[in-house]
Amino acid sequence: MTAIHVTSEIGKLKKVLLHRPGRELLNLTPDTLERLLFDDIPFLKVAQEEHDAFAKILRDNGVEVVYLEDLMAETLAANPGLREQFLKQFIDEAGIKTEKYKKIVYDFLNSYDDNKELILKTMEGINVNELDSKLRNIENSLVDLVSDESNFIADPMPNLYFTRDPFGSIGNGVSLNRMYSVTRNRETIYAEYIFDHHPEYKGQVDKYFDRYNPFHIEGGDILNLNDHVLAIGISQRTQADAIEMIAKNLFSHKDAKIDTILAFNIPNSRAFMHLDTVFTQIDKDKFTVHPGIMGPLQVFEITADPDNSNEVLVKEMNDKLENILARYLGIPKVELIMCAGGDKIAAEREQWNDGSNTLCIAPGVIVVYERNDVTNALLKEKGLTVLEMPSAELSRGRGGPRCMSMPLVREEVEW
Ligand SMILES: NC(=[NH2+])NCCC[C@H](N)C(=O)O
Known part of the structure; x- marks a missing residue:
């Protein structure tokens, strides 16, 4: 088995990286919250209990859980x-x-x-x-x-429990990210040492982006649609230049299978900091979406330039999001499920608490925050298996189940 293997957002999750929130949360103070990207101070004991409940749901569903520490x-x-x-x-x-x-x-x-x-x-x-x-x-x-x-x-590193962001698994390799903020850039040091020196990972993992690059990109913006198409958010956290850079690296890499990147330009705001805060895949043909992005969203297709390996071709897609997704996934139809069914106030409230940020652990099986009851009821109605986790304290860091997990190995999906 390869050390990293992730070619979709939904294939049965076999191995995942977490970080159990620790004493770094005790070092948050009102004066440092904004700089350290928190909105409130979580109660550590309860945050740990919630996080242990998350890990238990994953283990009970056959996932091997490994911890960054x-x-x-x-x-x-x-x-x-x-x-x-x-x-x-x-x-x-x-x-x-x-x-x-x-x-x-x-x-x-x-x-x-x-x-x-x-x-x-x-x-x-x-x-x-x-x-x-x-x-x-x-x-x-x-x-x-x-x-x-x-x-x-x-400084403490309170965002470490969002293991989704410092690196992103892509196929058998990773994007080792340069982060948007000073506080989070220090987190990527652990991934650097693990991929360069851990006996299981050393020499096994290709790097398609490096933390020393000049542009920033974060894992919450990187979605594996299938083994040859990635979606990447252009967001507060990820610059268009970084996407062009990783595109060139992926397209020219001998072992990488990615030939197309869909760049999703989403509004630059705290509530929508990464693509996965407004958009996650939950089944072969279903996605959760925050209605607030549907108007402003632009999607660009990026492919290799056959005439010049130093350049890429970029084309704006002028079609409905569901049609674009269906075409690139190679399936007849895609359904977009609106956060809180599209009700403006409920959608804004639940999106703020990561109602669209689900972790898919098999096609149609998702882990969600219990508190987003309007969205969760809708997802159940649509036939999904919805595994709810407690979330009073963890949500104060502004990230949900997808943000708190980095898949290392997923099974292939039979499309
Ligand atoms: N993939 C995600 N959406 N991660 C959420 C990270 C939240 C964290 N407080 C930050 O601002 O960076």
Whole structure:
């Protein structure tokens, strides 16, 4: 079996990557919420219970659940020399500038013997008070003290439980993303180490995009329609330039099967930050859609330029969304199911709480947030198997079941 294998949004899910929300959520404060992309502070204990319920639904349905923190700890355990390199890179990317502080933080982190504890600490963030005893003997550094907006010498990474975004599985490879925000860009370091050094992934995973590229793209915008067509959102998080770049990389890669990308231009707003907040596939011929995007949505087809491998051909599709999807999926008809049935207020409320953001674990079988009862009732009426998870606290981070999961292996779909 290949380490990564994802050629659809709906094929039976075999293996998925999650991150159980941890102490990083305890380091959110009212002043940092906006910068750290949260709308409120979740109650950690309940958020963890909800997340465990999510993992249980997946396991009960035959999915192997692996955790980011475990893969990363295994990566360090398998490569004893790597800890030093990882810590130095982590410290640099946390924005710690002076040699003195670098050394203090390095020693502090390196004192964690257990690899998993170390990884969880890097995720949690480091408050300057934790280093106090070590700082007592040195002068404070003006550079580090004035450049820090909070007491954190390394910021927490509270968005890590949205494992959908730092990389995206495409066929047997990945897009290792450069993120839109400073706070989330640090998250991709874990995927970089896992794909480069974890015994199961090293040398097995092609990279179609790299975190050091100049343009940003996030996994919530990347949807695998089938083994040769991707949909990618042009959104707050994903730039058109990044899509052209990944298109060229995919079209020229000898092992990648993707020959067409549909770029969905969606309005740039907090509520619609990624394509998957307004649009997910739930069955071979069914998608959930937020009615708010139907007017402004533009779809572009991107294909290889047969005359010039450095260029791509781009064409605007002037047709109804359901017709475009049916054509590229090669099926007669597609049904779009509107969030909350299209009622304006209910649709806006439920979309805000990720009513359109479903995780499909087999054709017609989806995991959803329980709170979106109007949309969920409609999905049941349409014949879907709807697996509901609790969501009072997790939803405060503005992401749903699809955002909280990264499929690593799915079965092929018989179209
Ligand atoms: N794939 C998604 N829709 N992810 C949602 C991520 C939410 C997160 N707070 C952010 O702003 O980045």
